[in-house]
Amino acid sequence: MSESKSNNGTLVQVERVGKVFHRGSEDIHVLADLNLQVPAGEFLALMGPSGSGKTTLLNLIGGLDRPTNGALTVAGERLDQLSDRALAAWRARHIGFVFQLYNLMPVLTAERNVELPLLLTHLSRAERQKHVETALAVVGLSHRAKHYPRTLSGGEQQRVGIARGIVTDPTLLLCDEPTGDLDRKAGDEILNLLQSLNREHGKTIIMVTHDPHASARAARTLHLDKGQLSNGEVK
Amino acid sequence: MKFLHLIWCNLRRKKLRTSLTLLSIIVAFILFGFLSAIQQALVGGVALAGADRLVVREKVSIINLLPVSYEARMDRIPGVDFSTFQTWFGGIYQDPKNFFMQNPVEPEKFLKIHPEIILPPDEEKTWLATRTGAIVGRRTAERFGWKIGDKVPIRSTIWSQANGNLTWTFDIVGIYDGRDKGTDTTPLFFRYDYFDEARQFGKGQVGWYTIRIKDPSQAAEVAKRVDAEFENSPAETKTEPEGAFIQGWAAQLGNIVLIVSSILGMVFFTILLVTGNTMAQAVRERTGELGVLKAIGFTNARVVTLVLAESCLLTVLGGMVGLGLALAITPAIAQPLAGLLPMFFLPTRALFTGFGLSIALGLVTGIFPALQAMRLRVADALRRM
Numbered sequence: 001m002s003e004s005k006s007n008n009g010t011l012v013q014v015e016r017v018g019k020v021f022h023r024g025s026e027d028i029h030v031l032a033d034l035n036l037q038v039p040a041g042e043f044l045a046l047m048g049p050s051g052s053g054k055t056t057l058l059n060l061i062g063g064l065d066r067p068t069n070g071a072l073t074v075a076g077e078r079l080d081q082l083s084d085r086a087l088a089a090w091r092a093r094h095i096g097f098v099f100q101l102y103n104l105m106p107v108l109t110a111e112r113n114v115e116l117p118l119l120l121t122h123l124s125r126a127e128r129q130k131h132v133e134t135a136l137a138v139v140g141l142s143h144r145a146k147h148y149p150r151t152l153s154g155g156e157q158q159r160v161g162i163a164r165g166i167v168t169d170p171t172l173l174l175c176d177e178p179t180g181d182l183d184r185k186a187g188d189e190i191l192n193l194l195q196s197l198n199r200e201h202g203k204t205i206i207m208v209t210h211d212p213h214a215s216a217r218a219a220r221t222l223h224l225d226k227g228q229l230s231n232g233e234v235k
Numbered sequence: 236m237k238f239l240h241l242i243w244c245n246l247r248r249k250k251l252r253t254s255l256t257l258l259s260i261i262v263a264f265i266l267f268g269f270l271s272a273i274q275q276a277l278v279g280g281v282a283l284a285g286a287d288r289l290v291v292r293e294k295v296s297i298i299n300l301l302p303v304s305y306e307a308r309m310d311r312i313p314g315v316d317f318s319t320f321q322t323w324f325g326g327i328y329q330d331p332k333n334f335f336m337q338n339p340v341e342p343e344k345f346l347k348i349h350p351e352i353i354l355p356p357d358e359e360k361t362w363l364a365t366r367t368g369a370i371v372g373r374r375t376a377e378r379f380g381w382k383i384g385d386k387v388p389i390r391s392t393i394w395s396q397a398n399g400n401l402t403w404t405f406d407i408v409g410i411y412d413g414r415d416k417g418t419d420t421t422p423l424f425f426r427y428d429y430f431d432e433a434r435q436f437g438k439g440q441v442g443w444y445t446i447r448i449k450d451p452s453q454a455a456e457v458a459k460r461v462d463a464e465f466e467n468s469p470a471e472t473k474t475e476p477e478g479a480f481i482q483g484w485a486a487q488l489g490n491i492v493l494i495v496s497s498i499l500g501m502v503f504f505t506i507l508l509v510t511g512n513t514m515a516q517a518v519r520e521r522t523g524e525l526g527v528l529k530a531i532g533f534t535n536a537r538v539v540t541l542v543l544a545e546s547c548l549l550t551v552l553g554g555m556v557g558l559g560l561a562l563a564i565t566p567a568i569a570q571p572l573a574g575l576l577p578m579f580f581l582p583t584r585a586l587f588t589g590f591g592l593s594i595a596l597g598l599v600t601g602i603f604p605a606l607q608a609m610r611l612r613v614a615d616a617l618r619r620m
Contacts (some may be wrong), residue, residue: 056614064530064613085534092532099617103527107244117531119237164531 011172011204012038012061017070018227019056030056032227033070043198043205045218052224054208055176061206062095062174063087075171092120096165100177102157104149104164111136111145114163121168135163138201139193155186162193166203173197175207179214191217242545245517253549256513260553260596261560263506264589268561270495271585272569275417276576277491278481286451288348289458290480291318291444294471300440301470303431309446312464314457316449319344322430322442326389326403328379335375336422337389338442339430348447351414358383358409366429369405372420376410378570383407389423395435403433419578445477503596510600514546518604525608526616539605546601547594554593558586 014036021028030053038044046054059065060072063079072079075094082090096117097103104113111132118128136142139159149157158178165173175194179187195217197203207218215221223230246253291309293299300322309318321338328335342362346352354362354370362368371381381387385407395401405425413420431438448457458474465472475483518525525538533541562581569579 059614062530064617085536088529088532088534091530095532097527097530099527103523103617105241105244105524105527107248108241112240112244116241116528119241120532120537125237 009039010037011040011042011075012036012206013071013073014057014061015071015073017060017067017072019053019060019065020068030227031060031067034227034229036222036229038204038206040204041198041202043195043217043219044207045215045221046206046208046224047210047212047215047221048224049210053227054210054224057224058174058176058206058208061172062097063091092117092168094171096168096170096173098158098161098165098173098175098178100180102149102154102161102181104157104160106149109146109148110141110152110160110163113149113160114167116164117168131167132163135167136160138166138197139163153186154182155189158182158186158190159193162190162197166197166201171204173203173205175205177209178207179209179211184213187211187214238541238544242541242548245521245545246549248517248520252513252516256510257549257553257556259509260506260550260593261557263502264554264557264593265561265564266502267499267589267592268558268565268581268585269568270499271588272561272565272579272581273576274491274495275582275585276572276579286454286476286478287316287448288477289446289448289454289461289474290477291446291461291472291474292442292480294462294473297443299470300437300442301444301472303439303441305444305465305470305472308464309444309461312457312460314448314450314453314460316447317344317348318444318446319348320427320441320444321345322427322440324389324394324430325392327392328387328389333379337369338422338424339427340424341427342424345424348445351418352411353414354409354411358411361408362426365406365408366426367404367406368408369423369425370409370411371407371423373410373412374420375423376407378421381407381410383410387423394430394437396433397435399435416580417578417582446474503592506596507600510546510550510596511603513549514542514600514604515607517545518542518608522611522616523618525611526613529611529613530617535609539609542605542608543598543601546604547597550597550600551590551593554589554596558589562586 014034016033016035017031018029018033019031021030034057036057046057048054056065060067060079061074063074063082067080070080075090077090079087079090105116108116114132114135115128118131121128123131133142133145136145139162141156141159141163144152144156149160152160162178173194178194179190182190191214194205194207198205198219205218207214209215291301291305293301301320303320306318306320309315319341321340324337324339326337327333342359346354346359358370362370369387376382386404387407388402388404390402392401394403396403405423411420427441446457446461448454454476458476461474462472528538528541529535565579565581569576572579
């Protein structure tokens with residue numbers, strides 16, 4: 001496990017972060033002076049209604065977007081001060097993403113999809129294959145490695161998405177509505193998997209969801225509304 | 236190399252669209268190959284023309300003859316090594332469509348001034364000893380199945396013998412090869428002394444002269460001296476380097492290079508639009524996937540490279556298949572054209588040019604979609620999955 005964290009064990013430090021989108025002449029304040037700390041090894045759920053800024057916050061923490069103001073430190077790096085190129089390299093090293101609609105490449109098999117982040121490393125083909133097999137084994141999909149996404153069920157596709165997210169052993173796993181497109185049974189399997197990754201593999205997970213059933217699996221839940229976080233319960 | 240699988244899979248995403256685009260590129264490069272072969276056939280001799288050779292023809296038109304006595308006068312002009320001459324015979328073997336060139340020449344001087352014609356020494360010796368002897372290029376010999384010792388009747392469209400007979404019979408005493416790939420091995424050459432003695436009219440007249448000069452850098456000065464020598468005579472001359480002479484022949488059909496370039500320009504502009512459209516569509520459809528690649532750490536530069544590599548793979552693949560087919564088909568087309576366009580073949584430099592062109596096409600068609608992919612904001616792109 002290659003985790004970079006500050007001395008007090010905080011992996012994600014969000015300080016007075018704001019995000020404003022410009023639509024024509026209108027300024028849309030999505031996040032305002034938001035503060036958040038996520039310790040390493042935590043499974044955090046971010047809840048809130050549509051348009052509350054959950055995904056925006058997740059994108060900021062994942063280095064996919066930049067804050068309008070404030071300081072954002074993740075895995076020991078000030079993201080708001082990194083260049084685009086450095087940010088891309090940082091994402092490759094520290095972040096694993098899991099998307100609501102799986103976002104798999106339809107032209108690649110499951111194992112080739114999982115291999116994608118490893119193409120950015122210096123690993124040999126054999127080493128990459130070994131990592132891919134391990135990741136697919138963790139999500140329980142070794143037997144579907146050669147299958148294309150269109151031949152997999154929604155739950156299986158999401159498990160491939162999770163395997164892709166963890167194959168590089170990232171510092172932080174960011175999940176955007178990972179069960180949003182699944183039925184209850186498949187959703188539960190995914191949540192079990194995330195919980196297992198957190199508990200058994202010590203993976204830090206931030207999950208955006210609007211489903212209380214999903215957030216119940218997290219160790220802590222925070223509510224986001226109109227760009228502000230409210231305290232949630234800690235289990 | 237590790238990205239090749241991804242690039243290849245992306246190309247195969249829309250098989251029909253990619254196949255049709257590939258087909259259009261292949262057709263364009265086949266056309267490129269054929270036009271290159273035509274250009275080679277018409278003006279390729281320019282590149283092979285001897286830098287130390289000048290061609291002297293009658294000033295007004297090449298169909299007007301020059302006196303044979305000019306040879307001795309030319310040899311005395313400063314800068315001239317020696318000169319020799321040829322005359323257009325315009326013969327037909329069996330059928331007018333069996334066209335190939337036949338010219339009477341002075342054997343020794345002819346072979347000396349044309350080192351690109353390779354004739355075995357024993358065959359040269361036989362030619363010098365046989366008045367009715369002729370040497371023929373390997374291509375024509377193979378075309379008609381001629382071999383040494385054959386008697387070949389050729390009917391001239393211009394020159395009759397003293398008895399009025401237009402059919403001349405030559406003894407094949409040698410078969411020559413070309414030193415270079417582009418050397419024309421279709422003509423037949425026979426002896427001028429036999430021709431001049433036997434012809435009914437025009438005795439002592441020749442078609443044009445070829446001069447070998449001592450110093451190629453003095454070509455322009457020597458050409459001026461030659462023309463000055465025959466100024467105000469009944470047969471004034473026009474002297475030019477052999478390359479310019481060949482180009483002048485081709486120019487009778489028009490500016491070949493311009494015609495070929497214009498056609499190719501239009502073809503490739505169309506291909507540019509077709510391939511560019513394919514790539515633009517391919518990138519537009521994959522906006523979300525490109526967002527995923529960026530999200531997992533692909534830099535903008537890598538995304539640009541991936542898109543450019545994809546477009547280049549498409550165009551280079553099409554280019555190579557097209558050029559390969561042109562290379563395979565050209566000899567079959569060249570066969571019936573052997574007399575008219577003896578040097579109709581796809582030159583090696585055209586293959587290299589075609590390869591370069593296919594890469595350039597890939598880069599030009601891919602650059603705008605690549606930049607479009609580069610400018611994608613990850614968060615926006617992910618929403619379009």
